[in-house]
Structure formats: structure tokens, C-alpha cells
Amino acid sequence: MKRRLLLLILLMLLLSIPILPARAQAPERSEAFVYAVTAYDGLVYQSAFVPPNIETLYLMAGVENVLAARDTLIYFWDLTNRYEPDWLAKNIPIEGTLEISQHGKQIAEVHPTDYVIQYDTEQPIETRALFTGQAAVDAYARFLELQNDYRDASYLYYTLLETYRKVVDEIVASGKTIPAEDFPKPPQPPAQLTLYSSEIARGYVVNLPPGSYSLTLRLPDGSLVPGSQRSLVVFTELDEGISYTIMPETRWTRPDKSMIEGSTIYTLPDNTLYLQPFIQKKYNDQAYARMLDPQDMISRRDQERWVTFVPYNSASLAVFGGEQSTIEMEGYKIVQLAGSGLGYEVRPFDPESMDSSSFEGFKISLTSNSDAVNIFLLDKNGNMVPGSRREVRTLYTDRSVGLYALSLLPILAGLVAHFARSRWVKRIKVEG
Amino acid sequence: MTNATLPPHASRIGNSTRNAVVLHSARVLAARSVWSIFFSKGVYILLGVAFLSGALILHNSLRAAERTLIYTATLPQIVPLLVISFLVATFLALLSALHIARERDRGTYEILLFGPVNAAAFILGEFLAQTIVFGMVVIATFVWINLVTWLLHLSYNLKIIVVLLQAIGMAAAVSGMGILTATLGQRTRSALVYLTLIIIFMVGIQAGDDVVSTMLAIGGQPGQALLFLRNALALVANIIEWVSPFAQMMLGVDALTNNDFLSVAAHLLITITQAFIYLSLAVILLDRKGARG
Numbered sequence: 001m002k003r004r005l006l007l008l009i010l011l012m013l014l015l016s017i018p019i020l021p022a023r024a025q026a027p028e029r030s031e032a033f034v035y036a037v038t039a040y041d042g043l044v045y046q047s048a049f050v051p052p053n054i055e056t057l058y059l060m061a062g063v064e065n066v067l068a069a070r071d072t073l074i075y076f077w078d079l080t081n082r083y084e085p086d087w088l089a090k091n092i093p094i095e096g097t098l099e100i101s102q103h104g105k106q107i108a109e110v111h112p113t114d115y116v117i118q119y120d121t122e123q124p125i126e127t128r129a130l131f132t133g134q135a136a137v138d139a140y141a142r143f144l145e146l147q148n149d150y151r152d153a154s155y156l157y158y159t160l161l162e163t164y165r166k167v168v169d170e171i172v173a174s175g176k177t178i179p180a181e182d183f184p185k186p187p188q189p190p191a192q193l194t195l196y197s198s199e200i201a202r203g204y205v206v207n208l209p210p211g212s213y214s215l216t217l218r219l220p221d222g223s224l225v226p227g228s229q230r231s232l233v234v235f236t237e238l239d240e241g242i243s244y245t246i247m248p249e250t251r252w253t254r255p256d257k258s259m260i261e262g263s264t265i266y267t268l269p270d271n272t273l274y275l276q277p278f279i280q281k282k283y284n285d286q287a288y289a290r291m292l293d294p295q296d297m298i299s300r301r302d303q304e305r306w307v308t309f310v311p312y313n314s315a316s317l318a319v320f321g322g323e324q325s326t327i328e329m330e331g332y333k334i335v336q337l338a339g340s341g342l343g344y345e346v347r348p349f350d351p352e353s354m355d356s357s358s359f360e361g362f363k364i365s366l367t368s369n370s371d372a373v374n375i376f377l378l379d380k381n382g383n384m385v386p387g388s389r390r391e392v393r394t395l396y397t398d399r400s401v402g403l404y405a406l407s408l409l410p411i412l413a414g415l416v417a418h419f420a421r422s423r424w425v426k427r428i429k430v431e432g
Numbered sequence: 433m434t435n436a437t438l439p440p441h442a443s444r445i446g447n448s449t450r451n452a453v454v455l456h457s458a459r460v461l462a463a464r465s466v467w468s469i470f471f472s473k474g475v476y477i478l479l480g481v482a483f484l485s486g487a488l489i490l491h492n493s494l495r496a497a498e499r500t501l502i503y504t505a506t507l508p509q510i511v512p513l514l515v516i517s518f519l520v521a522t523f524l525a526l527l528s529a530l531h532i533a534r535e536r537d538r539g540t541y542e543i544l545l546f547g548p549v550n551a552a553a554f555i556l557g558e559f560l561a562q563t564i565v566f567g568m569v570v571i572a573t574f575v576w577i578n579l580v581t582w583l584l585h586l587s588y589n590l591k592i593i594v595v596l597l598q599a600i601g602m603a604a605a606v607s608g609m610g611i612l613t614a615t616l617g618q619r620t621r622s623a624l625v626y627l628t629l630i631i632i633f634m635v636g637i638q639a640g641d642d643v644v645s646t647m648l649a650i651g652g653q654p655g656q657a658l659l660f661l662r663n664a665l666a667l668v669a670n671i672i673e674w675v676s677p678f679a680q681m682m683l684g685v686d687a688l689t690n691n692d693f694l695s696v697a698a699h700l701l702i703t704i705t706q707a708f709i710y711l712s713l714a715v716i717l718l719d720r721k722g723a724r725g
Contacts, residue, residue, distance in 0.1 A: 081656060248501035256502040262691065264587040266503040273502070297659050298648045300666065304690075371585065395503065396585045397494040404491075406579050407483035410572065414476025421471045 029073040029086055033094070033227040038066040038117070038203065039291050042237070042281055043309045044124055045117045045198075050294045051083035052227050058291040061210040061236040064130045066115055066203035069094040069217050069228065082295050096219040098204040100232070102211060110204040116140045118197045125279075125310055132205050143197040153190035160187035208234045235291075239282040241387020242377060243308050247274045247361070249346050252334065259306045261387045266395040267366060274332065274346070274361040277312040277377055277388065312388075314380055317362040321373035327364070331357030366394050454553045461549070461557025462564065465531060469565050474523070479569060482519040483576055486512030490580065506689045507589055509577050514685065517599035518678065520569050522631055524562045524603060525610030526624060531558055532614035533623035551718040555611055559711055562607040563600070570596050591688055594696060598684045601703035605677035606631075608710030615717040634676040641669040677703050 035050040040063045050057055051074055059065045071092040072085050098110040116136040120127035131139040167184050217228035246265055247255040249272040258265050259280065267273055282304055289299035317327040331349030333356075349357035366373070377388035469475055489512050497503035532555075535541040544554060574596060581588050610627050617623030644662045673679035680703045687695035 246502050246504070251501050254500065256500065256504055258504040260506055260689065260691075262589075263504060263506040264508075266497055266505070266508075266586075268497065268501055271501055300645065302666075302670070372587075391587050393585060393587055395494065395497050396583070397498050399583050400487075400491045400494055402583050403487045403580060404484065406576060406583070407487040408480060409576065410476050410479035410483060413572075414473055414480070417471060417476065418473065 027075040027077065029075045029089065031090070032072065032074045033225055034070050034072055034074065034085060035230070036068040036070055036203075037291075037294070038068070040065055040128075040130075041288075041292060042307060044119070044128065045130070046292055048292060048294055049085050050230070051085075053083065054230075054294045056231040056233055056290070057215070057294065058233045058235060058287045059206065059208070060291065061208060061234045064132075064205050064207045066130070066201075066205055067098065067215075068201070068203040069096070069098075069225065081297075093202060094217065094219075094225060095202070096217050096225065098206075099216050099218055100206070100208070101214045101216075107213075108208075110206060112202050112204055114200050114202055115205060116143075116198055116200055118143060118195060121194045121196050130205070136200055140197060140200050143195060146193060146195060150190060150193040157187055157189050206232075208232075210234050210236045233287060235284055235287040237281040237283055238304060239387075241280055241282075241306075242312055242385055243278045243280040243306065244390065245276040245278065245361075247276075247359070248272070249274065252344075252346065252359075257308075258390055261389055262391075264391045264393055266393055268397065269371065269394045270365075270367065271394075272346075272363065272365045273392070274359070274363055275317070275375075276359065276361040277315065277317075277385075279309045279312050280306045280387075281309070282306050311360075312377065312385065313360070315377040315385060315388075317364075317375055318378050318384070319364070319373050319375050321370060323370070326378065327362045329360055329362055331360045332363075334358040364392055366392060453548045454550065454556070457547070457549045457553035458556035458560060461544075461554065462560035465558060465561030466564050469527065469561065474527075475520075475565065475569075478520060478523045479516075479572065482516040483573075485515050485519070486576075487580075489515065490584065494584070507591055507595075508586055509581060509592055510595060510685060510689070512580075513573065513577065513592070513595050513599065514681070516569075516573055517602060517681070518635075520566065521599070521603035521606040521677075524566055525606040525631070526627060527610075528558050528562045528607050529610040529614040529617075529623045529627045530620060532611055533617060533620040536614075537620050552715045555615075555711060555714050555718060558611055559604070559607055562610075563604050566600060566603040566607070570600055573599075594688055595685060598681055598688075598696070598700055598703070601700050601707070602677045602681040605680070605703045605707040605710065608707040608714070609677065612710045612714040612717070615714045615721070631678075634672055635678055637665060637669050637672055638676070638679055638682065641665040674702070675706065677706055680706070 032052050034052065035057065037048045037050060037057060037059070038045050039048060039058075040060055042060065045066075057067075070085075071090065071094055072087060073089045074083050074085050076082075077084050093112075095112045099106055100108040100110065113132045114136040116131045116139050118127075118129050118131065118139055129139070164184060164186050171178060171183075211234055213232040213234065215228070215230045215232050217225040219225060241261050244258045244265070245255045246258060248267065252274070265273070284301065285303035285305045286296075286299040286301040288305060288307065289296045313329065316329070319325050319327060333347050333349045333354050335345050335347050337343035337345060346358075362375075364373070364375070371394040373392050375388075375390050375392060377385035379385050490508060493503060493505070493508050535544070535554075541554060574593075577592060578588075580586070609630065613627040613630065614623040617626050641662075644658065644665055648658060648662055669679070673683065680699045684696050684699035684703075687693075687699060
């Protein structure tokens with residue numbers, strides 16, 4: 001009886017232990033319709049993935065963006081709280097007609113087309129191009145041709161270099177003295193191929209004015225693709241201007257930024273600053289963030305953000321205050337000081353004796369004679385670049401005692417008021 | 433305002449004369465309150481504390497500049513100005529709530545009603561007094577900020593004057609809020625407690641929203657709980673900003689920093705509307721409740 005009771009208790013204890021779920025190493029995948037977005041971010045094209053739980057897509061206005069409809073496998077990744085696609089497991093493009101509507105009225109039908117994105121990596125903004133249809137095929141063929149030409153030129157260069165080395169080795173081995181003008185010239189390497197090209201892909205090219213739209217994909221048989229209906233917000237920049245990266249000479253590795261026009265850059269007396277101007281644009285925080293990452297949860301609709309793009313190089317800096325002058329952008333080289341101690345010096349870049357510059361910028365030195373200057377950029381035609389105006393001032397950090405002394409003025413005023421009232425009250429005579 | 437609350441002889445006089453009587457009464461009551469505040473220690477001590485807080489904030493910026501050698505700002509004077517305005521406006525709102533509630537508590541308000549005073553004159557008088565005192569504080573702050581600007585060699589901008597104008601609007605609305613709370617509360621203590629709780633709630637939600645948003649922005653991948661909290665706070669903050677003069681002031685200053693002068697004007701207009709609504713509600717409530725309500 002006792003034994004049976006013990007067995008029963010043991011059995012109950014075993015049953016009371018919660019069954020722990022087996023921890024799967026690979027999360028469960030499910031089939032889903034998704035959009036793959038190739039969106040222009042103001043500088044380059046970036047790819048993003050829109051899972052079924054994201055209802056709204058964000059794209060920039062007035063530029064060509066590409067949407068691709070895919071049937072793929074997705075899974076939820078706990079560590080990042082995000083859905084991820086498994087493109088390798090399944091990636092089937094869905095071709096049909098992308099219907100775009102606004103205020104309940106269809107405004108466009110977009111059919112899939114070939115596309116290629118190309119740009120010069122040294123000037124991405126100016127040379128960015130999205131080719132579609134036959135132009136995409138031609139552009140990609142041209143890119144392959146350039147790639148082949150570069151490969152052939154590189155092959156030729158290395159062959160000539162090999163030959164050149166052999167000739168030089170022979171000259172050295174012979175021990176002859178050859179005049180410099182008779183010495184063989186080394187071959188010149190071919191110019192780098194700076195053109196970037198994506199491969200030919202298919203997608204729905206969308207170029208819309210700012211506004212709110214809805215999207216849906218219709219198959220050739222007339223049926224709608226389940227899950228393809230989404231909202232689309234097309235936005236534009238709210239403002240544009242110039243930001244400055246500011247590097248103090250004695251602290252060039254810790255730069256600061258000045259983003260807002262009319263703001264002031266404070267520094268200490270007798271300090272030298274280097275300013276680098278950049279093109280920047282202001283966007284709605286949520287629209288921009290969700291264009292780059294549709295699953296973003298941090299950005300806010302009621303906030304704005306400045307996005308910095310490429311350096312604004314073709315300009316000079318006008319300086320007003322003290323003496324009026326125009327400063328040209330120059331290259332500077334950081335040179336480590338000789339010896340075992342730490343230290344460096346910022347020197348003007350000299351192409352004769354230096355390989356490359358460490359940075360390019362405008363040098364501004366504030367002295368005791370000129371402790372506040374106004375600056376702005378001048379473009380090639382000598383016109384002021386909008387959004388580039390700033391003030392640079394020295395800050396008197398050694399006067400904090402005076403700052404606190406000034407704050408005691410109300411207490412003094414209160415004492416004066418108190419004594420004045422006391423005297424006034426004393427003068428009151430109560431008759432009778 | 434109804435004829436029932438006006439003094440007996442008022443029913444026999446015309447509208448323009450009645451308005452003149454109300455305004456005169458309000459002016460007399462305002463003058464009484466202004467002198468009372470002017471000769472009290474509280475406002476000077478508070479202004480001293482507010483200026484010291486502003487000085488501490490600026491000193492902090494100086495220390496940062498000494499370390500980094502650069503300090504970029506649109507107007508370093510704005511944060512101290514905000515702190516000074518918030519502190520003084522809150523103090524004056526508490527003071528106005530205290531005055532109104534105490535006059536009702538002690539029965540002085542009932543006695544005033546036997547003279548040429550009605551609810552509108554009583555409320556307007558208190559409101560005018562607080563606005564005049566805040567106007568004087570703004571003049572003192574303007575002098576202080578100019579001295580500080582000269583002392584530290586800060587950049588001077590007319591935007592400082594716009595911030596001070598916004599502060600006057602904000603203080604008027606906060607004062608209106610204080611007066612309304614005092615008419616809602618039955619006793620002096622409860623009026624002060626309600627007002628304190630309302631201000632803490634408004635400023636707390638705003639600050640919490642900012643803090644959690646900043647945490648999310650710098651914290652990398654956020655947890656669901658923090659996201660939920662941020663969204664809830666943002667939602668409440670978005671609703672509160674329509675009734676909170678503090679939120680309107682912050683939004684106005686943000687717009688000013690971004691050179692969006694249209695938004696600055698819009699936020700100032702909303703603040704003035706808030707003040708008008710709070711005062712109108714206070715008059716209606718006091719009218720309905722009467723002297724002993």
C-alpha cells in the first residue's frame with residue numbers, strides 16, 4: 001500500500017513538471033508574398049524587403065524606384081524582432097500588372113520591365129542612372145564591354161610590366177651605365193573602371209509625385225494576388241542645405257557637426273578649425289527610415305531628420321568679420337611627430353612630397369583681433385550657396401564666476417524691495 | 433457672465449458702462465495682487481534660483497566646449513530661457529491658484545461680490561496680475577540674458593526676443609490653467625494639489641516621451657515592451673500637446689530653431705487660445721458655483 005502510494009506521488013510529480021518546448025535551431029518558415037524594394041535614398045539605390053505584416057511602403061518622389069513582387073519563404077527572427085526572407089529556399093518573381101490608385105481611383109498600371117542601375121563610384125549623385133527595358137539591356141552590355149576592355153588592358157599592362165622588369169633586370173645584370181633619357185619607361189596602368197552596374201533584373205518601375213497611394217498586383221488571368229494590397233507613401237525632401245564637419249586642429253579625430261543654417265560654431269580663443277561642407281537634405285524621420293527599412297519601429301512621424309550626403313567640393317568659403325576674405329578648399333596631411341611620444345601636425349598637402357591628403361577643408365583661425373566671423377559658401381559663379389551660412393565665435397569659458405554673480409541680481413532686488421517696504425510700513429501712522 | 437452675479441445697480445446700466453466697471457474692478461484687483469507679489473520674498477528667491485539654474489546649464493556648455501574645443505548651437509541661451517520660463521510660470525500659476533482658492537475659502541470673494549466685482553472681473557484681475565508680474569520677470573530675464581551673452585561672448589539673435597514672447601504666451605496659459613483649477617477645487621489645498629498633479633503629468637509625459645525616444649534612438653534593437661511604452665507615451669503626448677502650454681512652448685522653440693516662423697506663430701496662437709479657453713471656463717464655472725459653491 002505504502003509502495004503504491006509512493007509510486008503514485010512520484011507519477012504525480014513527474015506529470016507536474018512542465019513540458020519544455022523543444023528549442024528549434026531553425027525558425028519555422030512559411031510561404032508569403034513580399035515586395036522587394038529598390039529605393040533611391042537621395043544618393044544611391046538601396047534594397048529593402050517588405051514582409052506581409054508591413055502595410056505601408058515609403059518611396060521618394062520624382063525619382064524612379066523599383067518594386068519587385070516575389071513569392072518566397074519568410075521566418076520570424078526572435079533576436080531582432082523582424083521577419084527575414086529566405087531567398088535561397090524560394091524566390092519566384094510574380095509578373096502581372098501593378099495597379100496604383102489614389103483616393104480610390106486607379107491612376108497608373110505598371111508592367112514589369114528589365115532594369116539596371118549604374119553610376120560612377122567617384123560621382124554617385126551626378127552619374128546615377130536607372131535604365132529600363134531595352135536601354136537596360138544595352139547599358140548592361142556596354143558595362144560588360146567596358147569590363148572586358150578593362151580586363152584586356154590590365155592583362156596587357158601586366159604583360160608589359162613583366163617585360164619591363166626583365167629589361168631592367170638585364171640592364172642591372174649587364175652593369176652598363178645608361179643615360180636617364182635612354183632608360184626604358186615603365187608601362188602605365190589602365191584607368192580604373194569606376195562604373196558600377198547591377199545585374200539585369202525585372203521589376204515594376206515607379207516614379208510618382210508626393211502623396212498617398214494604394215498598390216495591388218493583378219495577375220494576367222485578372223485575379224488579384226492575395227496579400228499584394230499595400231499603402232504607398234511617396235515623400236519629398238522638406239528642406240536642403242549644407243552641413244559642416246568641424247575639426248579642431250588639436251583634436252582632428254573628434255569632429256563635430258553643424259547642421260542648421262544660422263547656427264553658431266563656438267571655439268576657444270586662438271584655435272584653428274577645419275571645415276568640410278556636405279550636401280544635406282531634410283526628410284520626415286519616419287518616411288525616410290521606413291524607406292530604408294520597412295520594418296523600422298524606432299522612427300517617429302512627428303520628427304524630421306537631416307541626412308548628409310556627399311561633400312560639396314566645388315565651392316569657396318566667404319569669411320566676413322574683421323577682414324573680408326575668400327578661402328579656397330585645400331588638402332591637408334596629418335603628419336605624426338617624430339619620436340616616441342604621441343602627437344601630430346596638420347600640414348598643407350604637398351603633392352610633390354606627399355602621397356595623398358588626409359582630408360580636404362577650409363582652414364579658419366580665430367585670433368583676439370577677430371573673435372567672431374560670419375561664413376558662407378560661394379558656388380562656381382560666386383553666388384551664396386543656400387543653407388551654408390554660419391557664425392564662428394570664440395567662447396570666453398573663463399568667466400563662469402561672473403555668470404553666477406549675475407544670477408544673484410534678483411536676490412539683491414528682493415532685498416531692496418524688502419527694505420523699501422519696511423521703511424514704508426514704518427512711516428504709516430495709525431491715528432486714534 | 434450673467435446679470436445674477438453682477439452688483440444690483442449693474443442691471444440698470446448699459447453694456448459699455450458695465451464692461452468699464454468690470455475692467456476697472458479687474459485693474460484694481462490686479463494692482464492689489466501685483467503689489468502683494470512684488471513685496472513678497474518668494475518671487476525674488478524663485479527668480480534667483482531660476483537664474484542660477486540657467487547659469488548652471490550655460491556653465492555646463494562651457495565645460496563641454498573646453499573639453500571638445502568646439503560647441504555648435506543655434507542659440508545656447510534658449511535652454512536656460514526655457515528653464516527660467518517654466519519655473520517662474522509654474523510658480524505664478526500656483527500663486528494664482530492659491531489667491532483664487534484662498535479668497536473663496538476665506539469668504540473674501542463673497543464680500544467682493546457686494547461691490548462692483550463679478551466673476552469675470554475677479555478672474556481677469558488675477559490673470560492680469562500674474563501676466564504683469566511675468567512681464568516684469570521677462571524684462572529681468574531679458575537684461576540677464578543680454579549680460580550673459582556679452583559676458584561669455586555668445587552669439588546674439590532676435591530669436592531670443594521671440595522666445596521671450598512665446599514665454600509670455602505660455603505663462604498666460606499656465607496662469608489660466610491655475611485659475612481654472614482653483615475654480616474647480618473646493619479648498620485651497622485641493623486646488624494646489626490638483627494643479628501640481630496636472631503640471632507634473634503634463635511635463636512628465638513630455639519628458640518621458642523624449643527620454644524613451646532618445647533611449648530607442650541610441651539603444652540599437654529595441655524590445656517590444658519599450659516600443660509599446662514609446663508608442664503609448666507618444667500617443668498621450670500628442671493629445672496633451674493641445675492642452676499643455678509647456679508642450680506648445682517646446683514645439684514653438686523647435687520650430688524657431690528650424691527657422692519655421694509660420695509654425696512659431698501657429699504655436700503662439702494655440703497658446704493664447706489655451707489661455708482664453710481656460711479663463712473663459714474659469715469664469716463660467718465660478719459664475720455657476722457662486723461665492724459659496
